[in-house]
Amino acid sequence: MKRVRLRFARGVEVEFVDRDRAVRQVSGIAERGTRFPLVVYGPEGCGKTALLRQAGAIFEEHGYSVVYVDPLAESVGDALHYTGPLRDIVREVLGLFPEPYSRIVDAAIRIIGEAMRRLRRPRVALLLDDLFQAVGPGVAERYVKALLNLIEYPPGDYExxxxxxxxxxxxxxKTIGRHSWASPRLLWNMSKDGFAELYDKVPGPKPGYEEAWRLAGGNPRYLGKLYEANWDPAPVIDEIARTRGLEALAKTLGTRERELLQAMLSDPDTLFERLGEPEAQRLAEKLVELNMIVELWDRNEWLWIDTPPPEKDPGLGIGRHYAWQTPLHREAMRKALGHE
Ligand SMILES: Nc1ncnc2c1ncn2[C@@H]1O[C@H](COP(=O)(O)OP(=O)(O)OP(=O)(O)O)[C@@H](O)[C@H]1O
Ligand SMILES: [Mg+2]
Incomplete structure (x- = not known):
């Protein structure tokens, strides 16, 4: 299998590492196709884009015509990647859109449709990165339905x-989950062994591996950020707090919410235990929306891409039902609470 190259941090490129189970799953998908759009959720920076790009390479090796879209990129050229034989179709379809950049997801769906019409029983793969961030949560459902239609009512034949x-x-x-239009899956941060492989590739002097693991909890983006901060966690934690307005959030909290958040620093499942309280529900919604915590499913392997996180890991802030996205996120919350 060809491993894609990825930008890891300023001046550092790495090859896609680990994720062995995910790679096997993707190869299985290449054999069978997807009956429903597969929607991969996971903490920010856990490696969804990396996995999608690697998946693109795997599908190509299996003879697929692949369209990969990064709708948040800054130009059409950066946003749309495709395998060679689609070139003419891509050029034609882009010509149909007066401003393809603003409609890049629609253009990509159209490209796949045209490929089905014109190629003889093709294998086609459409990979949409950050779809909901790009189209907005309000129309996310509509897009997922459009993708399902592409599978169920294709404009042409496909293999x-x-x-x-x-x-x-x-x-x-929640909005996607209430329909039967997609197969949602969770991807977690990297496993301890996989993360070690990535850590070994980081150049220059660095803290011991256990220290890196304890801070980033297997999240590759935050490993890169720690590297860029010369391994000082303080600015990384500050950035998490600042970009999410955690100090302001802390100021709006009532006594019960504050006390609940404090308890969540040692055990995120406290939130689950108290979900009967309206304050806890509000807090859960807010913290999920701010990308501070993730609501986990049970560890039933088929719900997960790659290996699920451990059942509980208090050191990393992982509970059975909820987890801090990384230990650094938990530290950012702790700091914001301390500022009051
Ligand atoms: N398996 C991997 N091997 C090597 N590097 C990886 C791997 N997974 C992720 N990375 C690196 O970690 C960083 C974050 O990964 P990525 O951008 O895929 O996260 P993401 O889940 O897509 O984040 P976001 O939620 O912001 O979209 C990137 O620099 C990427 O190159
Ligand atoms: Mg991404």
Whole structure:
């Protein structure tokens, strides 16, 4: 299998590492196709984009015509990637859109449709990164339905079709989950062994591996951020707090919410135990929306891409029902609470 190259941090590129189970799952998907759009959720920076890109390479090796869209990129050229034989179709379809950049997801769906019409029983794969961030949570459902239609009522014949979408938008999980239009799956941060492989590739002096693991909890983006901060966690924690307005949030909290958040620092499942209280429900919604915590499913392997997190890991802030996205997120919350 060809491993894709990824930008890891300033001046550092790495090859896609680990994720062995995910790679096996993707190869299985290449054999069978997807009956429903596969929607991959997971903490920010856990590796959804990396996995989607690697999946693109795997599908190509299995003879698929692949369209990969990064709708948040800054130009059409950066946003749309496709395998060679689609070139003419892509050029034609883009010509139909007066401003393809603003309609890149629609253009990609159209490209796949045209490929089905014109190629003889093709294998096609459509990979949409950050779909909901791009189209907005309000129309996320509509897009997922359109993708399902592409599978169920294709404009042409196909041998096999794969539709994969990624999202770190925890808030869209409920809106998508209430329909039977998609197969939602969770991708967690990297496992301890996989993360070690990535850590070994980080150049220069670095803290011991256990320290890196304890801070980033297997999240590859935050490993990169720690590297860029010369391994000082303080600015990384500050950035999490600042970008989400955690101090302001802390100021709006009532006594019960504050006390609940404090308890969540040692055990995120406290939130689950108290979900009967309206304050806890509000807090759960807010923290999911801010990408601070993730609501986990049970560890039933088929619900997960790659290996699920451990059942409980208090050190990393992982509970049975809820988890801090990384230990750094938990520290950012702790700090914001301390500022009051
Ligand atoms: N399996 C992997 N091997 C090597 N590097 C990886 C791997 N997974 C992720 N990375 C690196 O970690 C960083 C974050 O990964 P990525 O961008 O895929 O996260 P993401 O889940 O898509 O984040 P977001 O939620 O912001 O979209 C990137 O620099 C990427 O190159
Ligand atoms: Mg991404």
């Amino acid at each position: 096999s079709i794969v539709v994969m979408v990624s999202s770190s938008e925890g808030a869209t999980r």
